[in-house]
Amino acid sequence: xNGNEPANPPSEIAQDPAGEERAPEKKSLSxxxxxxxxxxxxxxxxxxxxxYMRYKSxxxxxxxxxDAQIRADLSVISPKIDGFVDAVLVSENEDVKKGQVxxxxxxxxxxxxxxxxxxxxxxxxxxxxxxxxxxxVQRxxxxxxxxQLAAARTQAAHxxxxxxxxxxxxxxxxxxxxxxxxxxxQARQSADRVRQLTAALAAQRRQVSGMQxxxxxxxxxxxxARAQLNAAQQDLSSTELKAPVxxxxxxxTVTAGQYVQPGTRLMSVVPLQDLYITANFKETQLALxxxxxxxxxxxxxxxxxxxxxxxxxxxxxxxxQFSLLPPENATGNFTKIVxxxxxxxxxxxxxxxxxxxxxxxxxxxxxxxxxxxxELEQIQEQQDAMxxxx
Numbered sequence: 001x002n003g004n005e006p007a008n009p010p011s012e013i014a015q016d017p018a019g020e021e022r023a024p025e026k027k028s029l030s031x032x033x034x035x036x037x038x039x040x041x042x043x044x045x046x047x048x049x050x051x052y053m054r055y056k057s058x059x060x061x062x063x064x065x066x067d068a069q070i071r072a073d074l075s076v077i078s079p080k081i082d083g084f085v086d087a088v089l090v091s092e093n094e095d096v097k098k099g100q101v102x103x104x105x106x107x108x109x110x111x112x113x114x115x116x117x118x119x120x121x122x123x124x125x126x127x128x129x130x131x132x133x134x135x136x137v138q139r140x141x142x143x144x145x146x147x148q149l150a151a152a153r154t155q156a157a158h159x160x161x162x163x164x165x166x167x168x169x170x171x172x173x174x175x176x177x178x179x180x181x182x183x184x185x186q187a188r189q190s191a192d193r194v195r196q197l198t199a200a201l202a203a204q205r206r207q208v209s210g211m212q213x214x215x216x217x218x219x220x221x222x223x224x225a226r227a228q229l230n231a232a233q234q235d236l237s238s239t240e241l242k243a244p245v246x247x248x249x250x251x252x253t254v255t256a257g258q259y260v261q262p263g264t265r266l267m268s269v270v271p272l273q274d275l276y277i278t279a280n281f282k283e284t285q286l287a288l289x290x291x292x293x294x295x296x297x298x299x300x301x302x303x304x305x306x307x308x309x310x311x312x313x314x315x316x317x318x319x320x321q322f323s324l325l326p327p328e329n330a331t332g333n334f335t336k337i338v339x340x341x342x343x344x345x346x347x348x349x350x351x352x353x354x355x356x357x358x359x360x361x362x363x364x365x366x367x368x369x370x371x372x373x374x375e376l377e378q379i380q381e382q383q384d385a386m387x388x389x390x
Contacts, residue, residue: 061370068279072359075269080238082261092252096243107239117229124222131214142204149197156190163187247271277345279365282338288369295345298364308348315342
């Protein structure tokens with residue numbers, strides 16, 4: 001052995017304490033790792049391809065938002081008249097029917113107003129009847145005056161004829177002038193009487209016109225009294241506040257003995273049978289959304305339950321346009337913000353599910369817009385055709 005060589009040269013193959021070789025085992029582990037990675041990559045690629053195919057055929061048409069709530073058109077119960085509340089006939093959260101009496105206001109004052117209006121109507125009708133009776137009497141007097149005038153005219157004509165007949169006789173000396181003067185005097189008296197009776201007849205006829213005006217005035221007072229009676233009867237009927245729709249009582253603030261004024265909010269009737277959903281979708285989600293499309297609804301209060309619905313209508317403007325101070329982008333700095341458009345969704349819920357829903361609940365809605373697939377291409381084709389025509 002050469003003195004420069006080590007006493008125990010290192011072995012080219014490392015051995016473990018048991019004397020087994022480890023290098024081949026490393027090569028074997030490396031191959032398995034590569035195989036696992038390849039399988040994982042294939043699975044990922046297959047999963048991505050499946051996800052992409054599902055997205056292209058289904059997912060891209062599903063428009064979802066959680067900016068949605070259940071709503072109802074609440075009916076606020078307010079009186080038209082003022083007065084003290086005699087009775088409150090419903091309690092909080094009670095179900096009521098349409099037309100059911102909810103509150104009664106003391107009707108005493110309004111009954112008195114009704115009676116007063118009825119008395120005024122009777123008074124006006126009596127005045128009209130009296131005026132009509134007076135007209136009847138006046139017409140009889142007019143008929144009598146006409147007869148007297150006719151007789152006076154006959155007498156005046158006779159007297160005038162006598163004067164004409166005696167005048168030649170006087171000129172011939174067959175009759176005395178005193179006789180002629182007497183006949184002339186009588187003729188003048190007859191003519192004066194005719195003028196007097198004519199004037200009296202005209203005055204009596206004018207009195208008929210005045211009496212007819214009295215009838216019309218009494219009729220006008222009667223119409224005014226009937227209008228007051230109608231208003232008093234409406235006020236009397238308004239002492240009973242009835243439910244305008246079927247629903248459930250909420251927000252009740254009225255109590256018996258309370259003095260209420262017109263417009264005072266007493267309670268609300270919530271029509272639970274007419275619930276709907278207002279979902280605020282982004283404007284970028286509305287391209288294929290149309291009324292009638294099916295909707296899946298998930299209510300936060302009913303975990304695991306999916307309720308069906310359909311798109312009822314789409315708002316004619318964004319929510320910002322209906323705000324108290326709509327944006328004015330023409331002034332100041334402009335920052336583009338994706339707007340939201342309210343979409344009304346009708347509920348197709350089963351009766352048991354509908355009983356558990358109340359306005360204000362949060363929901364998540366998903367609209368299936370596959371029914372409008374291809375409409376964007378049609379719109380673009382129409383635009384291209386219009387551009388080519390121009």
